[in-house]
Amino acid sequence: MTARALPDTRAVEDWRYAPQAALAELWPLEAPDTVTVPAGEHFVRAIVLDTDAVVHLDLTLAAGATAAVHVVNVGSGYGRVEVTATLGAGADFTLGAVQLAGGSAMREIVASVTHAAPDATSRQIVRTVLGGQATGTVLGRIRVERGAIGTDAEQSIRAMLLDRTATANARPELEIFADDVKCAHGCAVGELDAMGLFYLQSRGLEPPRAKALMLQAFLAEALVGAEDEERLCALALAALEGLL
Amino acid sequence: MLVIDDLHAEVAGKPILKGLSLTINAGEIHAIMGPNGAGKSTLGYTLGGRPGYEVTGGSVTFEGRDLLALAPHERAAAGLFLGFQYPVEIPGVSNVQFLREALNAQRRQRGETELSGGAFLQVAKLKAGLLKMDMDMLKRPVNVGFSGGEKKRAEMVQMGILDPKFAVLDETDSGLDIDALRICGEGINTIMRKPGKAVLLITHYQRLLDVVKPDFVHVLAGGRIVRSGGPELALELEREGYEAVA
Ligand SMILES: Nc1ncnc2c1ncn2[C@@H]1O[C@H](COP(=O)(O)OP(=O)(O)OP(=O)(O)O)[C@@H](O)[C@H]1O
Ligand SMILES: [Mg+2]
Numbered sequence: 001m002t003a004r005a006l007p008d009t010r011a012v013e014d015w016r017y018a019p020q021a022a023l024a025e026l027w028p029l030e031a032p033d034t035v036t037v038p039a040g041e042h043f044v045r046a047i048v049l050d051t052d053a054v055v056h057l058d059l060t061l062a063a064g065a066t067a068a069v070h071v072v073n074v075g076s077g078y079g080r081v082e083v084t085a086t087l088g089a090g091a092d093f094t095l096g097a098v099q100l101a102g103g104s105a106m107r108e109i110v111a112s113v114t115h116a117a118p119d120a121t122s123r124q125i126v127r128t129v130l131g132g133q134a135t136g137t138v139l140g141r142i143r144v145e146r147g148a149i150g151t152d153a154e155q156s157i158r159a160m161l162l163d164r165t166a167t168a169n170a171r172p173e174l175e176i177f178a179d180d181v182k183c184a185h186g187c188a189v190g191e192l193d194a195m196g197l198f199y200l201q202s203r204g205l206e207p208p209r210a211k212a213l214m215l216q217a218f219l220a221e222a223l224v225g226a227e228d229e230e231r232l233c234a235l236a237l238a239a240l241e242g243l244l
Numbered sequence: 245m246l247v248i249d250d251l252h253a254e255v256a257g258k259p260i261l262k263g264l265s266l267t268i269n270a271g272e273i274h275a276i277m278g279p280n281g282a283g284k285s286t287l288g289y290t291l292g293g294r295p296g297y298e299v300t301g302g303s304v305t306f307e308g309r310d311l312l313a314l315a316p317h318e319r320a321a322a323g324l325f326l327g328f329q330y331p332v333e334i335p336g337v338s339n340v341q342f343l344r345e346a347l348n349a350q351r352r353q354r355g356e357t358e359l360s361g362g363a364f365l366q367v368a369k370l371k372a373g374l375l376k377m378d379m380d381m382l383k384r385p386v387n388v389g390f391s392g393g394e395k396k397r398a399e400m401v402q403m404g405i406l407d408p409k410f411a412v413l414d415e416t417d418s419g420l421d422i423d424a425l426r427i428c429g430e431g432i433n434t435i436m437r438k439p440g441k442a443v444l445l446i447t448h449y450q451r452l453l454d455v456v457k458p459d460f461v462h463v464l465a466g467g468r469i470v471r472s473g474g475p476e477l478a479l480e481l482e483r484e485g486y487e488a489v490a
Contacts, residue, residue, distance in 0.1 A: 198316060217335055
């Protein structure tokens, strides 16, 4: 246990969208799960959060190490998954995360990838589906430190609103202190394509099933290639059924 | 089979269909022609129940039922098929998955037993073969990356698999090359030229009507049927244009 002070959610950027009251219930938080991946080794982790909790995985990848972290963040209350990764020379890191929230749920994914040495590669793909009065927040940071030349970092954050009453917060952040780096990022909040939905329904699909079909592909983008892709997809689809 | 009576419909507050009446009996093929913007696609979408296409008057009766009271998926289960002028791309969803689910959803709604994966694939192969479409295309996502003509052909494969009683085919011929036009036209004949079925073909060109021979031809202009006749009306239109004929 660490004796971190409860952050003032209005003032601390990384906690800006967290609900103060729900957070107070969970305080004090457990220390982050800290993992160092030795040179040349491969690390795999799936995080499934379906309760009220804040979990934090903090990775350090030594030179040439690789890691793949996949996240399914679902549940009816407040749940936050934080993943931080610091990459050594030539390391490779993948984060694929989905979160689904309906009712008055608040889910957060906070990802921060630091390229600390040359030639590391990373990608973050986060997909959020929100219905009801739910709030989904994604903070995704890429930091490229001085000297981390040859960095190749990608980030794609997308959210889909099933109801206009849901709220998506998406904040990508790039901090680049090196030359000769490639950073690609995209961030979008949208609604299901109405014409696509009508097309599927015109062939006989009930509206919830038409929506599920369209969203399944959207979510799968984040989970493709996960070691237990099938299980994670099934969990995400089960949560999706609950929203439709 | 289908009785459209004094149908009025508007899109985005703009009246498009203004008192359209048309009766189609089982066993008949009707063609609708008409200038751009006349309301042909609007008629198709209104029959299909597309959101935003608001019926402000009149009625549509399909096999004795009030079609307009049904949701789009219920209209499909009742036997209606709408071939889209611009088929929609659905990324990440394969044709096979989509069509199997759609067919079984229709069968469920009708109280019929669902088809197994194997039985469905047999039907799909048969219908794809009829339209000379490669099964590999059916494994790809719905319409994604299909050429204009391939999309139209895929629509006909969908129609073959879903086996509707009544099809509204909105410019199925546009975008098809000469061979594909003949294949699709013959496909329409094979799938739909049956007692108990009917077709409403929306087209601009005689060449489709050379293959799928209509029993009746109508001219839609200004949101209404302004002239009706036999197959000769299409030829007359092609010779003389809408201005002169309607
Ligand atoms: N969303 C919309 N908002 C406003 N007007 C619309 C909308 N959709 C269609 N319209 C108008 O409705 C009219 C009829 O369109 P429709 O697509 O039914 O024509 P069409 O007969 O199918 O023409 P074409 O032969 O070019 O396919 C057109 O004037 C069109 O601009
Ligand atoms: Mg049209």
